[in-house]
Amino acid sequence: MNGDARLENIAKRLGNEAAARLDVEATARKVVARLREQPVRRVTWVQANWLRIAAALVIVVGGAVVASRLPPGRRLGVNTHVAHFVADDLNDLSADDLRDVLATFDQIISSDSVAVPEGSTDLHELDAQQLRAVLRSLEG
């Protein structure tokens, strides 16, 4: 018998005694009893993941609610967005055009046609109707 075959022959017998001593029925009973005593971990895993998902939702929804309640001036994202469009439009204007816009704007602000809240020069403090009036004036 060559070495490989001899080795495989020994390997086939390996652990036979341990296997023969095993009380399979008793082992099966113990396994079933342990499975019954300790419910499948999958339930815990599923619960943990649902908790994570719920926590993520709370953060997202809560964040959105908080953002919606912030004063307009602090909504950085919205401001940036609007500023971006305004900047694009202003880029198309010449220096003279820009001076005209500023002059017109000063005129509007100082006129009585638009009710500007007292003590304020901030456009954010105008309501929708007031803003529409400002825009209509700018259109000429």
Added chain:
Amino acid sequence: MAHPHMVPAVPSPDAALIRAWQGGDEQAAAELVGRHARPLARFLAGAGAPEADVDDLVQETFIRAFRSVDRFRGQCQFRTWLLTIGGNVLKDFGRRAARRKVLPLDDGVRDWAGDPHEHAEASEAEALLVQGLQQLPRLQREVFLLRAQQGLEYEEIATALATTPGAARVHYHHAVRRLKEIVK
């Protein structure tokens, strides 16, 4: 007339038992233990599990398998999958034993199988082989046992151990070469 080489698409008894267990049938779990406990015990003992602990390790392997059976997609035989779980259980056991005994173990299960003389009923050659297997890297040891002891094909071994059949073949030949030196 059916083609002589065609295998009828009958689900294996294991697959039916696994589905039954997933549906809460404890008897199905007990039957799966009955079908695979002895080959698993042979594998664990061959891989170096102390005989006194084989029963506990077999139980632990089945518990882990039943709890993660949703991950078994029939990529290999249930028994092969079970044996790989047994390998992990044995590795964890070796780590715990190493922490308790503070032994300088390199690969988790080395040496704790005990002196070959403890395997009183095993032949000298078997004892030497067990000792030799402890000196192999884990992958070589498991490939050798799955091939030589359990009689599995390289394709099956490769699937179970997430390697290629070619790599499994190389591991086997390395293992045989080293074990022959020890057992001769």
